[in-house]
Amino acid sequence: MLVIKVQKLSKTFGDNQVLKDISVEINAGEVVSIIGPSGSGKSTFLRCINLLEKPTEGKIFVAGQDLTAPKVNVTKAREKIGMVFQHFHLFPHLTVLDNLTYAPIKVKQIKKADAEDKGRKLLDRVGLADKEKAYPNSLSGGQKQRVAIARALAMEPDLMLFDEPTSALDPEMVKEVLDVMKDLAHTGMTMLVVTHEMGFAREVADQVLFLDEGRLVETGEPNAFFDKPVSERAQDFLAKIL
Amino acid sequence: MNLDFTQIVPYIPFMIEGIWVTLQFVLVSILVGFLIGTVLALFKIGNIKPLRWFADAYTSIFRGTPLILQLMIIYFAIPQLTAYDISPFLSAVMAFGLNSSAYVSEIIRAGIQAVDRGQTEAAHALGVPYRQMMIDIILPQALKNILPALMNEFITLTKESAIVSTIGYLDLMRRSQVVGAELFRNFEPLLFVGVLYWSMVMVLTLIGRWVERRLNVGD
Ligand SMILES: Nc1ncnc2c1ncn2[C@@H]1O[C@H](COP(=O)(O)OP(=O)(O)OP(=O)(O)O)[C@@H](O)[C@H]1O
Numbered sequence: 001m002l003v004i005k006v007q008k009l010s011k012t013f014g015d016n017q018v019l020k021d022i023s024v025e026i027n028a029g030e031v032v033s034i035i036g037p038s039g040s041g042k043s044t045f046l047r048c049i050n051l052l053e054k055p056t057e058g059k060i061f062v063a064g065q066d067l068t069a070p071k072v073n074v075t076k077a078r079e080k081i082g083m084v085f086q087h088f089h090l091f092p093h094l095t096v097l098d099n100l101t102y103a104p105i106k107v108k109q110i111k112k113a114d115a116e117d118k119g120r121k122l123l124d125r126v127g128l129a130d131k132e133k134a135y136p137n138s139l140s141g142g143q144k145q146r147v148a149i150a151r152a153l154a155m156e157p158d159l160m161l162f163d164e165p166t167s168a169l170d171p172e173m174v175k176e177v178l179d180v181m182k183d184l185a186h187t188g189m190t191m192l193v194v195t196h197e198m199g200f201a202r203e204v205a206d207q208v209l210f211l212d213e214g215r216l217v218e219t220g221e222p223n224a225f226f227d228k229p230v231s232e233r234a235q236d237f238l239a240k241i242l
Numbered sequence: 243m244n245l246d247f248t249q250i251v252p253y254i255p256f257m258i259e260g261i262w263v264t265l266q267f268v269l270v271s272i273l274v275g276f277l278i279g280t281v282l283a284l285f286k287i288g289n290i291k292p293l294r295w296f297a298d299a300y301t302s303i304f305r306g307t308p309l310i311l312q313l314m315i316i317y318f319a320i321p322q323l324t325a326y327d328i329s330p331f332l333s334a335v336m337a338f339g340l341n342s343s344a345y346v347s348e349i350i351r352a353g354i355q356a357v358d359r360g361q362t363e364a365a366h367a368l369g370v371p372y373r374q375m376m377i378d379i380i381l382p383q384a385l386k387n388i389l390p391a392l393m394n395e396f397i398t399l400t401k402e403s404a405i406v407s408t409i410g411y412l413d414l415m416r417r418s419q420v421v422g423a424e425l426f427r428n429f430e431p432l433l434f435v436g437v438l439y440w441s442m443v444m445v446l447t448l449i450g451r452w453v454e455r456r457l458n459v460g461d
């Protein structure tokens with residue numbers, strides 16, 4: 001089943017065309033890694049999918065709904081799309097548990113007690129059951145990112161977007177976050193992950209998208225892509241980072 | 243040296259009562275200023291152009307003219323134009339409330355804009371509607387940024403409030419003048435209310451610090 005269908009997506013900031021004519025299809029349960037040089041438009045592509053950036057041209061369907069249709073309820077559509085940011089963006093004035101329950105209670109009108117039960121289960125799942133009363137600023141980077149993942153999951157999204165979730169972390173904390181993401185991948189969550197972690201991409205992803213200067217230059221199954229990239233651009237890029 | 247504080251002793255309760263009179267209208271004014279100021283700040287950061295213009299023009303006018311002029315206009319012009327006999331209290335609250343809302347709106351606007359953009363994005367990504375995001379996520383964090391400036395505004399207002407004595411409102415300042423006229427001695431009552439003003443400002447400063455500490459629990 002298709003979860004995401006992107007058709008001829010273009011995005012322009014002023015006169016800077018950042019995304020050029022991108023078309024992609026992603027099935028339910030697929031894990032897709034998006035890689036490419038800095039400034040190639042990876043974040044912009046991801047942000048278009050939950051309309052944090054408004055596409056200039058093209059169509060985006062998520063779970064069958066055309067998000068680019070004129071009268072679409074953007075706020076409602078975003079409930080089904082979880083997003084994890086490089087810099088976490090937890091709500092600093094709320095406790096960890098309140099971070100998880102805020103949107104379910106206020107947006108989905110779930111009962112507080114039910115939301116808290118669910119929140120505690122999620123915290124347990126990301127290994128932070130003992131932190132529910134802590135405030136975000138008292139946590140390490142890796143812990144913050146795990147809370148951020150749990151917060152997104154609390155909305156029971158159909159798919160999850162990750163924008164360089166480990167890039168702001170100290171090296172020793174990368175693994176704990178990647179482990180949580182791997183677990184999530186095994187539960188069948190559809191995931192789009194912008195990452196520089198090639199090991200993760202190779203091991204977990206079903207599909208790799210390689211972006212360069214706003215174009216989708218190459219897509220492929222990870223082993224094939226990393227061992228025998230077809231395009232010269234991808235060969236250059238991999239030669240530099242591996 | 244011709245100083246005699248014993249003479250003002252019988253008038254001390256009368257003057258101390260002025261603290262409450264002054265605080266009363268300063269409190270109401272700051273509340274009015276905060277409410278209108280919040281709305282103006284939301285206009286300023288919003289996408290609706292006419293509202294943005296209105297808020298900018300409003301701020302420009304109230305910050306660009308003397309407060310005492312605004313007070314006089316409200317006190318004298320309203321009865322003349324509308325035949326409504328406005329009380330000194332209402333005039334004072336209106337002038338100070340409207341005036342301070344212009345300053346407060348700038349404070350709040352800056353406070354909101356100082357909140358990390360990531361907070362807005364995280365709220366958007368969770369499907370939180372704009373209004374709810376403002377109330378639950380952005381404003382509480384902005385409040386922490388603006389509290390020191392807001393407390394300053396409160397203190398300024400408390401001190402500036404003395405100009406309502408010009409329209410005959412029996413505030414702390416006015417009371418010292420009344421006592422001065424009765425005793426034919428001005429220095430002692432003025433000095434006395436000076437100490438009272440200073441004490442009020444100190445108390446407000448301490449309250450401000452305490453509230454600030456309470457708000458910093460997350461850090
Ligand atoms: N809000 C914006 N306004 C103007 N230009 C922008 C905006 N966001 C991104 N850009 C530009 O779009 C281009 C692509 O940016 P994007 O952040 O999508 O790249 P990226 O592949 O995620 O890079 P990185 O690996 O450094 O995160 C860059 O040239 C950037 O300057």
Ligand SMILES: [Mg+2]
Binds near residue numbers: 042043044163164
């Ligand atoms: Mg990026």
